[in-house]
Amino acid sequence: xxxxxxxxxxxxxxxxxxxMSILYPYYGPKDFNHQVLVKDxxxxxxxRAPFPPSENHLLGxxxxxxxxxxxxxxxxxxxxxxxxxxxxxxxxxxxIFGIILSLWAPFLKSYFKDFFLTFRYIPSxxxxxxxxxxxxxxxxxxxxxxxxTYQIMILVFIGFPSVTLFASDVTDELIKTSFVQSSFLMGxxxxxxxxxxxxPYIGSYGILFTVQQIxxxxxxxxxxxxxxxxxxxxxxxxxxxxxxxxKPASLSNEWAGLIGQNFSEIIRAPWAxxxxxxxxxVVIVIINFIKKELEExxxxxxxxxxxxxxxxxxxxxxxSTARRGLFEFVQKL
Amino acid sequence: xKRLLRSLIRIILILFGFLFIFTLPLVFGSAExxxxxxxxxxxxxxxxxxQSLIQMNDSSxxxxxxxxxxxxxxxxxxxxxxxxxxxxxxxxxxxxxxxxLTPEKVSNRLKNGINFFEAVPDLLVILLFMLFVITLYKxxxxxxxxxxxxxxxxxxFVPIMTVSFLPLFLLLQFLVKVITEEQNQQxxxxxxxxxxxxxxxxxxxxxxxxxxxxxxxxxxxxWVLLSNIYLVEYVFNINGFTQQFLKLLFMGGDFASLVAxxxxxxxxxxxMEALAWFISKFIKGKEAVSI
Numbered sequence: 001x002x003x004x005x006x007x008x009x010x011x012x013x014x015x016x017x018x019x020m021s022i023l024y025p026y027y028g029p030k031d032f033n034h035q036v037l038v039k040d041x042x043x044x045x046x047x048r049a050p051f052p053p054s055e056n057h058l059l060g061x062x063x064x065x066x067x068x069x070x071x072x073x074x075x076x077x078x079x080x081x082x083x084x085x086x087x088x089x090x091x092x093x094x095x096i097f098g099i100i101l102s103l104w105a106p107f108l109k110s111y112f113k114d115f116f117l118t119f120r121y122i123p124s125x126x127x128x129x130x131x132x133x134x135x136x137x138x139x140x141x142x143x144x145x146x147x148x149t150y151q152i153m154i155l156v157f158i159g160f161p162s163v164t165l166f167a168s169d170v171t172d173e174l175i176k177t178s179f180v181q182s183s184f185l186m187g188x189x190x191x192x193x194x195x196x197x198x199x200p201y202i203g204s205y206g207i208l209f210t211v212q213q214i215x216x217x218x219x220x221x222x223x224x225x226x227x228x229x230x231x232x233x234x235x236x237x238x239x240x241x242x243x244x245x246x247k248p249a250s251l252s253n254e255w256a257g258l259i260g261q262n263f264s265e266i267i268r269a270p271w272a273x274x275x276x277x278x279x280x281x282v283v284i285v286i287i288n289f290i291k292k293e294l295e296e297x298x299x300x301x302x303x304x305x306x307x308x309x310x311x312x313x314x315x316x317x318x319x320s321t322a323r324r325g326l327f328e329f330v331q332k333l
Numbered sequence: 334x335k336r337l338l339r340s341l342i343r344i345i346l347i348l349f350g351f352l353f354i355f356t357l358p359l360v361f362g363s364a365e366x367x368x369x370x371x372x373x374x375x376x377x378x379x380x381x382x383x384q385s386l387i388q389m390n391d392s393s394x395x396x397x398x399x400x401x402x403x404x405x406x407x408x409x410x411x412x413x414x415x416x417x418x419x420x421x422x423x424x425x426x427x428x429x430x431x432x433x434l435t436p437e438k439v440s441n442r443l444k445n446g447i448n449f450f451e452a453v454p455d456l457l458v459i460l461l462f463m464l465f466v467i468t469l470y471k472x473x474x475x476x477x478x479x480x481x482x483x484x485x486x487x488x489x490f491v492p493i494m495t496v497s498f499l500p501l502f503l504l505l506q507f508l509v510k511v512i513t514e515e516q517n518q519q520x521x522x523x524x525x526x527x528x529x530x531x532x533x534x535x536x537x538x539x540x541x542x543x544x545x546x547x548x549x550x551x552x553x554x555x556w557v558l559l560s561n562i563y564l565v566e567y568v569f570n571i572n573g574f575t576q577q578f579l580k581l582l583f584m585g586g587d588f589a590s591l592v593a594x595x596x597x598x599x600x601x602x603x604x605m606e607a608l609a610w611f612i613s614k615f616i617k618g619k620e621a622v623s624i
Contacts, residue, residue, distance in 0.1 A: 114343045115350035121599035123560035126578075127354070130591075133582060134358040157357070222456055223564060259456070263568075270464050277457045288452040 006293045010286045014080065017283075021077035028070050050269035060271035062262055068275050071253050075276075078254035080283070082221065082231055086152055087213035090159040091206055097160075098167025099198070102175070103190045109168060116161035124158050124216075125223045131157070132229045151231060155220065159213055170205055174198060204298055211291045215284055222280050225256025226263060255279055352382055355591070382588040403577060407597060409487060410566070410574035414558055414601060416489065417497035421504055421554060422547075424497075429508040430535055433516075444509055450502040455561050459568050462495040492571060496561045500554050507550050508543070515539050548612045552605040559598065574598070 053060040059068040101109055119127070131154045135147060174180060180197050188196075221231065231254050255276040262272035359378040432440050515521065516539070524534050566573040578594045 111342070111346055114346040115353075117347050118351050118354050121602055122595055123556070123563060125560055125563060126595075126598075129579075130355060130582065131358055219454060222454060223560075226456060226564065226567065266460065266463065267467060270460075274457075274460060274464075277454065277460060281452070281454055281457050284454060285452045 003297075004293065006289045010290045013286055014283065017076050018080050021073055021075070021080070024070075024074045024077075028074065029067075050265065050272055052269075053271050059275045060269065062258075062269065062272045063265055068258075068272060071258060072255065072275060072279055075253035075255050075258060076279070078231060078252045079218070079221065079256065079280075082152065082155075082254070083214050083217040086155045086159070086217045087210045089152070089156045090163050090213050090217075091209045093156065094160050094163025095167045095202070095206060095209065098164040098169075099171050099194060099202075101164065102168040102171040103194065106172075109165075112161075113165065119158075119161045124220055127158055128154065128220055128224050129227055129229065132224065148231060151229075155217060158220065159216060163209060163213065166209070167205075170201070171198065174201060204294075208291070208294045208298060211287060211294060215287050215291065218280060218284055218287075221256045222259060222277070225258075225260040228260045230254070230257035230260055351592070352379055355588070356382055385588045386592065402572075403574075403597075406572060406574045406577050409572070410562060411601070413489065413492050413496060413562060413573070414555070417493045417500070417558055418551075418555065420493060421497045421501045421558075422551075424501055425504040425508055426540070429505055429512060430532075432505075432509055433512055433535055434531060447502055447506050447509065450499065451506065453499065455499055455564060458498050459495055459561075459565055462491065462498070463568060466491055488569070488571065492562075492565050492569060495565050495569075496558060499561065500557045503557060504550065504554055508547070511543050511546055512539055515543055545612050545616055549609050552602060552609060555601050555605050559601065 050063050050065075051057050051061045057067050057069075059072070061067055062071070101112060132151060135150050174197070175184075175193075180193060183193060183197060194202075225231075231252060258276040259273055262269065262276075266273050356375060356378045360372060360375045432443050435443070512535070520538065521534060524538055562573070563575045565571070566575045567579070570576075574594075574597070578598070581590055581594060
């Protein structure tokens with residue numbers, strides 16, 4: 001029996017976080033309790049941001065004197081929406097392309113692999129840095145929407161080849177099953193196969209892929225944030241006390257940006273960087289639970305796991321499969 | 334002849350895929366206040382990068398690459414990589430055997446604990462290690478754990494520990510899974526029936542059989558290690574190869590230097606793949622061992 005308890009609880013938690021984040025302007029303090037200097041009654045300065053976590057500041061403040069917990073809450077929407085959007089785009093594009101690749105143009109698959117061979121040898125964080133550097137690397141006056149579009153395109157692009165190949169592998173494996181084979185032999189068209197036989201699998205695999213890709217997107221945005229590649233570019237008048245050279249700050253206060261802009265403060269204010277990282281951690285743990293449960297539910301049809309077990313050449317595949325075009329009908333109706 | 338043609342096409346495709354991926358940012362020329370979509374500059378950049386790859390006898394070829402401290406830093410990074418690989422393999426085998434020897438109730442709980450670690454982001458581990466070392470120094474004043482790589486320091490212990498933390502759990506998870514599957518095999522039952530002890534079945538029979546699987550898994554481990562090392566060197570400010578690489582990037586190095594650096598980074602992965610290839614070939618040779 002399939003159970004979706006963890007999935008329902010996990011996704012409603014994430015949804016709650018998202019809604020709270022979007023509604024933030026209606027209830028939260030607009031300036032995130034901005035307070036750089038603390039003075040006593042005589043007006044002498046007794047404290048200066050960053051403040052450690054205390055009753056007044058639940059998670060402490062950053063160098064600008066803004067409360068971290070409000071910043072985190074406000075920035076959550078950008079992080080979550082980006083991760084979700086990028087994952088959906090990756091799976092949508094990659095999935096469609098993968099199915100086309102293995103149904104209509106199986107001969108192209110090895111060439112596709114070769115063309116994107118680079119992705120197999122260079123960690124995606126490096127690729128992300130190299131590709132984003134020209135646009136995000138400097139203070140640019142380009143509109144934020146353009147920069148974000150570019151970043152999302154790069155993020156989608158980084159994950160695209162692996163999703164495509166994965167989708168194509170799954171489709172290949174599905175084509176080999178007897179019900180698709182017999183359908184082929186009875187003269188079904190490819191579109192018919194996709195519509196009738198593959199569609200149930202497309203749904204469940206699509207969701208699983210999306211969840212996996214959300215995790216990988218979260219990881220990569222976090223790492224890119226450390227290197228200063230914030231979502232939405234860099235804010236010029238960013239961090240208090242760094243006038244020249246200007247220190248980049250996150251424009252949107254999304255979590256990766258908070259990590260990047262507080263990284264240099266790690267010894268003075270470890271809470272400022274640890275809280276967004278732990279925020280990421282919590283979100284990833286929740287999504288990981290969802291992923292596990294979905295994978296368990298897919299156990300009845302274990303294409304992917306089987307694929308992983310038979311590594312290259314370890315076991316020779318000795319099954320003949322019928323493909324369209326290898327045979328002709330004697331009598332065409 | 335056909336094979337030759339095919340491999341030629343493959344090489345050309347790989348090369349052009351590489352060029353395509355790294356020229357992609359040029360599609361978006363960054364003007365004063367907007368980002369333009371410009372396919373002409375993309376095409377020009379493609380041609381330019383291709384040329385800069387080919388002109389080898391130019392004096393400016395790989396100029397920046399030669400300026401940087403490549404050999405030393407590469408050696409250092411690879412030492413960290415090799416060291417952590419050895420640590421990981423050793424610890425993972427020992428711990429997985431220990432887990433398998435514990436009673437089932439305990440080992441199930443341990444397995445769940447290991448599975449939990451796959452959700453931990455690498456950045457969190459790195460930062461926690463860093464803060465741990467700093468607080469250790471602050472409270473006790475002992476400075477036996479070297480953290481930062483400034484002033485020509487070359488710390489080994491802390492980076493290796495930090496880098497290998499998460500991949501260790503990855504390999505452990507894999508080994509436990511494989512050993513559990515292997516224990517259902519007929520020969521294990523047979524060995525048990527003959528009265529061979531649990532430990533010696535594990536050490537002598539099962540280990541021998543999962544060794545090829547372990548080798549095949551190493552590529553993934555090296556992959557994770559590489560991306561971890563990248564972060565660690567940045568966070569700890571260690572003067573390793575990836576730092577040189579970053580310098581090259583931010584100084585706007587030429588394309589050929591970039592390619593050279595990326596190739597050097599890919600070498601460990603290639604070695605692992607070659608190893609896996611030999612192993613699988615070896616096993617195919619004597620089919621008695623089934624994977």
